[in-house]
Amino acid sequence: MSTSQYETSGTYDPYGAPGVHGAQEMHETHGVHDAGVPAYPTAYGEDTYQPAYEAAAQAARAAQAYAGEQVLPRQDDRVAAGEAREAGERPGAGRRAARRRKARYSRRPESAVRRLLPQALVVAFLAGGTTAFLAKDKAIELTVDGKPRTLHTFADDVTGLLAEEGVPVGAHDVVAPAPGTTLASGDEVAVRYGRPVRLTLDGERREVWTTARTVDGALRQLGVRAEGAYLSASRSQNIGRAGLALDVRTERTVTILADGRTRTIRTNAATVGEAVEEAGITLHGQDTTSVSQAGFPRDGQTVTVLRVTGSKEVREETIPFQVRRTADPTLFKGTEVVERAGRPGLRRVTYYLRSVNGVRQKPRRETAEVIREARTQLVKVGIKPHPDSVAGADGLNWHGLAACESGGRPHAVDPSGTYGGLYQFDTHTWHSLGGSGRPQDASAEEQTFRAKKLYVSRGSTPWPHCGVRLHK
Template sequence: MTCRSACRGARGARTGSHRRSARRRRSRYVERPGDGSMRRLLPQALVVAFLAGGTTAFVAKDKAIELSVDGKARTLHTFADDVTELLTEEGVEVGAHDVVAPGPDAEIASGDEVAVHYARPVRLTLDGHRREVWTTAHTVDGALRQLGVRQEGAYVSTSRSRRIGREGLALDVRTERTVTVMADGRARTVRTNAATVRDAVEEAGITLRGQDTTSVPQGSFPRDGQTVTVLRITGGKEVRDEPVPFQVRRTDDPTLFRGTEVVEQAGQPGLRRVTYALRTVNGVKQKPRRVKAELVRAPRPQLVKVGTKPLPASVQGADHLNWQGLAACESGGRPDAVDSSGTYGGLYQFDTRTWQALGGRGRPQDAPAAEQTYRAKKLYVRSGSSPWPHCGSRLHG
């Protein structure tokens, strides 16, 4: 046998051996009966398991809640986590004055109760004070209790059982108060829900007559613990004629010496007729009150001329004489002196006729002392000391 034949035989033997090994290896992975069905059922089982778990979570999230809105309750199912979310889901709007229990941020669990109480505006006048308040009560009685208003003996403007709608209502309440009324020397204390002092006085059994009044306005609201005094008033009227002062009007006159004033027109007072109301309060006379005035006669003004002319410095032939001594003798040195008869006046006791003949205006006693001395000097130059028969000698003393 040649090597070629032997070698070919050996290779053939090895090739056959390899083929048998390969068949044995492939035989290990051959599908067994039923393996394909198992692989097809596995995904379906996973889906069923997922759905079962989701249903459990779904059921766990659902909550049974009892929701009461303004007294109307109902049970519902929700997935909401808190009160605000629940109310939003249910379309329940809540205002600033409404009450939610538990609070809007509270978490909720199955079996919880959530209540919404709508607030109602009440325009409340309590013992004379007006204000707007809010209440979640459904009746007037409930509102008064909620607001802490003392109801015993109180006046309420409407039935306490009246229901309050969402629009609210106006309510006037007067609580019972203690008021003491002093009248005719006696004190009477009453418990009253009166609206005015006048009503409280009447409840005390006191009658106001004529001009009678009270120490506080009768239409005012009586306060708890207040003391009201009744004033018994009698009175009448009195008419008096009263003078109206006249005005003094001064005008400058350059023909008169400075310091001289001459009354050109004497003033005359007017007349006013005045009506006074007279009152006696609890037996005590009050100051008369002027209620009416009528001008009967208008006053006449007094017109006065005021001199502006400078006085002369001297009178020749008379300046050296003792005029102070003469004045002391005639009038005691008083420029406004008047004798007992009313005829003579001034420092040097001029009569009015002589005074005016010397250029004076008005009466001598109304002129300044300097002018009186000046005119006395002029009289001396004209007549010597004879106008002063008793005191003329003083001029040379």
């Protein structure tokens, strides 16, 4: 290949490096690499290798130049020599390298400073930022519902940590330390979720919340005394987030009185009947207890067993009749006449006769059956005004006659039942005088009026023994 060819195309490089002219053009155009390091000419072009100590020296010089400091050539040589010794190179080689750098920097010094200064600032910024980054990072142990894990966080407090980790917290959940507490590296944070427990304790139902994960832990947390108690679930049973229903019956002292004996037992029975059975007492037939057998036995309660015997008895009882009165204008005032006599009814009643512990109780009515209905009595009541007088009989001693005949009693009846009233009328004579019904049912005024009419027609003959009293 001719010289002209070399000048036109450059030196051939089997590794693809540019020729001498290409290297010269790159040097003249760029002056330094993109990294801010001057290019070294080589047989194959630009030398891309730069020792670490040279990069450090360049960064230092750029910083000094930015601060207004002047770097002397001998200082530059000494720095380069020291760096060469640290790198294991010969001192002379360091000086030659320094001279080459000086020659390059003298061509375009301002461009080199401008390229090195941003790199120095970036290095300083990254160093400070890394320190702040590491200071904000915290190693925390987070335990959620008993499951621990170690994590790194930039959160400032417990609330931020839980939000960052997506851990929801409800009103019944417990967080330790409390939300809002400042965090430091090495802290431990625990979250315990609340679980609803539908608790029936000694017959009383209520809903409570617990952060315990087992039945045994829940009992301790709720302060329930479980020694000797009945539990509807095993103590080791886990409690899920949905909770569970738990029936607890603590051990209680119950006293049973039966057949003249007293028995005191410790029991966790659910009913009084179960407690009586645990005391070894058997109920027969109609036997019962002083409290409901289905009731819950309370601590310190006394239960009496009642031995009951009973029988049934049937009795017949009368049903009283009613009386219905109606006004009658044909009868004098004060006169009542029974138009239809009443009749009592009859019913059959069954009673239960009960004896408790040998003591007879009041009979209890169970059933009743009417055998005969009662018949209502009908009575006519007089509303007719009494006459003022009866001519020829008004001046007689009618009071004396009545006292002699009936003792002055309007409703008197003789032993034979034939005569009645103040003046002892028989029914036939009473009706002939205009009376109705029986004379003893009429008023005293009407009886006296009828007696006066009888005297006018027959004189004192109707009263053979007492008639003489009329004239006294």
